[in-house]
Structure formats: C-alpha cells, structure tokens
Amino acid sequence: MIPRFDAGDRVLVLDLGKSGHVRTPFYVRRHSGVVLHRCGAFLNPEDLAIGNVAGPVVPLYRVGFAMTDLWKDYRGLPADMLCIELYDHWLNPVEAAVRAD
Amino acid sequence: MSDQEHTHDHAHSHDHAHDGHEPLVVEDEAGNIEGQILVDALQTLLVERGLVFPGEVRREIERIEAPGxxxxxxxxxxxxxxxxxxxxxxxxxxxxxxxxxxxxxxxxxxxxxxxxxxxxxxxxxxxxxxxxxxxxxxxxxxxxxxxxxxxxxxxxxxxxxxxxxxxxxxxxxxxxxxxxxxxxxxxxxxxxxxxxxxxxxxxxxxxxxxxxxxxxxxxx
CATH class of the missing domain: 3.90.330.10 (Nitrile hydratase alpha /Thiocyanate hydrolase gamma)
Incomplete structure (x- = not known):
C-alpha cells in the first residue's frame, strides 16, 4: 500500500468503532493533527492479534496533536504537543472530512 | 466487571479497602502467586515431556533482562x-x-x-x-x-x-x-x-x- 500521507499533511483520526487489539487510543479519535514522519509499513496489529500474519502491511505515521486541542482545560503552552503512531486506515485527509460535513 | 477485575477478586478476599493503586503482584498469606503456580505447573509438564530443558526458561529470562x-x-x-x-x-x-x-x-x-x-x-x-x-x-x-x-x-x-x-x-x-x-x-x-x-x-x-x-x- 502506498502511503497516502507525508510529513506536514493534516489528518483526521477516525473512530472506526473496532473492537480487539486496536492501537488507536480513544483520546485522539475525532481529533485532527499533523503528520510528522512516515515510519514505514507494518503488519496491522488488529490482524496479528488474531493470528493473521499474512499481511498486508499498513503504512504507519507519527502524528502530532496540539495538547490544547486534545484537552480543552489543558494547562501548559499552546506549543505543547502529543506525538503518537497511527496506521493509515485510521486516518482521513482533513480536507475530505470538511467536505463530508 | 472486566475479566481482569474478575480474576483479581478471586486472588484474595476483599476485607480491606484499596488505597488507590492496584498491586502489581497479588500474593496470598503464604507468599503464593496465582500466576506463578500456573507457570510452575506448565513448566514442569513441558520439562517432563522433553519440550523444554531444565534451566531453559531461567536462561531466557536472564537474556531478556540482561540489557540495561x-x-x-x-x-x-x-x-x-x-x-x-x-x-x-x-x-x-x-x-x-x-x-x-x-x-x-x-x-x-x-x-x-x-x-x-x-x-x-x-x-x-x-x-x-x-x-x-x-x-x-x-x-x-x-x-x-x-x-x-x-x-x-x-x-x-x-x-x-x-x-x-x-x-x-x-x-x-x-x-x-x-x-x-x-x-x-x-x-x-x-x-x-x-x-x-x-x-x-x-x-x-x-x-x-x-x-x-x-x-x-x-x-x-
């Protein structure tokens, strides 16, 4: 799978409502952030957890979120940031999300 | 109640209040750890059947814990x-x-x-x-x-x-x-x-x- 995003792209984290071994914590779902770095492509932990080791691999990105966006009562600097790894299928381009609204 | 809490309830009786943190290891009065008893039993069986050599598990733990x-x-x-x-x-x-x-x-x-x-x-x-x-x-x-x-x-x-x-x-x-x-x-x-x-x-x-x-x- 070709990575859909690159550093600097703005992305929205989806709330896929999946159960099982998902690696996308609730606190970043439905928030938008900026791709910091392409990490490469990895087997999807959601598949690995149920014994599916056949792939395919999924692009993984490090995404940065403003702390003040994640937490409305955040105490700190506006520049404080949370960096987390997110798999491609949990992300949408922000532009597309805006149009869908 | 989650599975984890369920297991925890079985590990010891709740005649005291927890003080905000959960113990990492739950021992009974004799010092037995539920998980350790299971691991020991499994390891004994694996050794008896020749699937694991005596000492192999210990060596593996040592290998895992060697980096520092x-x-x-x-x-x-x-x-x-x-x-x-x-x-x-x-x-x-x-x-x-x-x-x-x-x-x-x-x-x-x-x-x-x-x-x-x-x-x-x-x-x-x-x-x-x-x-x-x-x-x-x-x-x-x-x-x-x-x-x-x-x-x-x-x-x-x-x-x-x-x-x-x-x-x-x-x-x-x-x-x-x-x-x-x-x-x-x-x-x-x-x-x-x-x-x-x-x-x-x-x-x-x-x-x-x-x-x-x-x-x-x-x-x-």
Whole structure:
C-alpha cells in the first residue's frame, strides 16, 4: 500500500468503532493533527492479534496533536504537543472530512 | 466487571479497602502467586515431556533482562561527544546504535533530542511499550495506569511530581509509544561536563533522563 500521507499533511483520526487489539487510543479519535514522519509499513496489529500474519502491511505515521486541542482545560503552552503512531486506515485527509460535513 | 477485575477478586478476599493503586503482584498469606503456580505447573509438564530443558526458561529470562540502562547511557554519551554520530542517531536510531554494537530488537528506535526550547518525554498509554533492548525492563511506575493516563493528559503536573519544573517557555512533547516505534530521549549535555570523557559522561546519564521525566543535572 502506498502511503497516502507525508510529513506536514493534516489528518483526521477516525473512530472506526473496532473492537480487539486496536492501537488507536480513544483520546485522539475525532481529533485532527499533523503528520510528522512516515515510519514505514507494518503488519496491522488488529490482524496479528488474531493470528493473521499474512499481511498486508499498513503504512504507519507519527502524528502530532496540539495538547490544547486534545484537552480543552489543558494547562501548559499552546506549543505543547502529543506525538503518537497511527496506521493509515485510521486516518482521513482533513480536507475530505470538511467536505463530508 | 472486566475479566481482569474478575480474576483479581478471586486472588484474595476483599476485607480491606484499596488505597488507590492496584498491586502489581497479588500474593496470598503464604507468599503464593496465582500466576506463578500456573507457570510452575506448565513448566514442569513441558520439562517432563522433553519440550523444554531444565534451566531453559531461567536462561531466557536472564537474556531478556540482561540489557540495561548502561546501553542507553553509552548511546547518549557518544551522541554528546560526536556530532556526526548524533546526526545519524536522530535520523535512524537503530542503524546508529548498531555502530556501537548494540542491537535493537524493536522495529525502529526514534531518538528525540531535548534542547533549550523543547523537553521530550515518553509513555505508553495502551500498555508498556518501552525500548527494552537498550534500557532494560521498564520501572513499575511506567506501566502504572496513573502514569499512562496522566502523561498525555497533564504532562507538566506529572513532571513536577518527578521533581522537574521546566524553565518558562520550554514546550513539552509527549511521545505515546502505542505501536511499532520505540523512543529514547537524548538529554541535554549538562553544564560543567566539558572536560569529561565519554565513560565519565555515561556515568551521569540515568534511566529517568532517557524516559524524559528527569534531566541530567549540572556537574559540580
């Protein structure tokens, strides 16, 4: 799978409502952030957890979120940031999300 | 009630109030640990059937626990004295530390550098992901639910509880190592350390500085 995003792209984290071994914590779902770095492509932990080791691999990105966006009562600097790894299928381009609204 | 709580209830009777944290290991009055009894029984069967040699499990635990903070300290000290190494380390952590003969078992090592404007620290909200091949096993607090929840929610309050108050204007970057990457914080080289050699520098570098809940203090 070709990575859909690159550093600097703005992305929205989806709330896929999946159960099982998902690696996308609730606190970043439905928030938008900026791709910091392409990490490469990895087997999807959601598949690995149920014994599916056949792939395919999924692009993984490090995404940065403003702390003040994640937490409305955040105490700190506006520049404080949370960096987390997110798999491609949990992300949408922000532009597309805006149009869908 | 979750499965985990269910198991916990069976481990001992609740005739006392818990004081806000859950024990990492639940023992009965005789010192038995439920999980250990199961593991011992399984291991005895595996040995009896010739599937595992006596001592093999112990040797494997020893192998897993052999890496320690000294490896991380060696990496940081080299980065402090060798700018080219530092550049390579920040670009590709795993390849750079291989130059020092240190193998990283995890997929990738992301090294994040503190500087005058930025302080990095690392947590794993979902479980206990940690750069074990270069720092050893994580401290108990790192895998506690309180640290995991609060590091991403109120990082500055957490740092203050570790005794670290950042200078005005320094931004905080919290790294949630929730998937395939592992993170090492490259602390700032302390004032007063200019005359020290690489080995002496390595002696200044602690585990907590490489997780990012502390900094390397000035050298007297």
């Amino acid at each position: 903070v000294h490896l991380g300290a060696k990496i940081v000290a080299r980065a402090w004295v060798d700018d080219d190494f530092r550049t390579r380390l920040l670009a590709d952590g795993k390849s750079a530390v291989a130059e020092l003969g240190i193998g990283v078992g995890e997929a990738q090592l992301i090294v994040v550098a503190n500087d005058a404007d930025t302080h990095n620290f690392v947590c794993c909200t979902l479980c206990s992901c940690y750069p074990r091949s270069i720092l050893g096993q994580p401290p108990a607090w790192y895998i506690s639910k309180a640290y995991r929840a609060r590091a991403v929610r109120e990082p500055r309050a957490v740092l203050e509880e570790f005794g670290l108050v950042l200078p005005d204007g320094v931004r905080v970057l919290v790294h949630d190592s929730n998937a395939d990457m592992r993170y090492l914080v490259l602390p700032q080289r302390p004032k007063g350390s200019e005359g020290l050699g690489e080995d002496q520098l390595a002696g200044l570098i602690t585990r907590d500085c490489m997780i990012g809940v502390s900094v390397v203090g000035p050298v007297a």
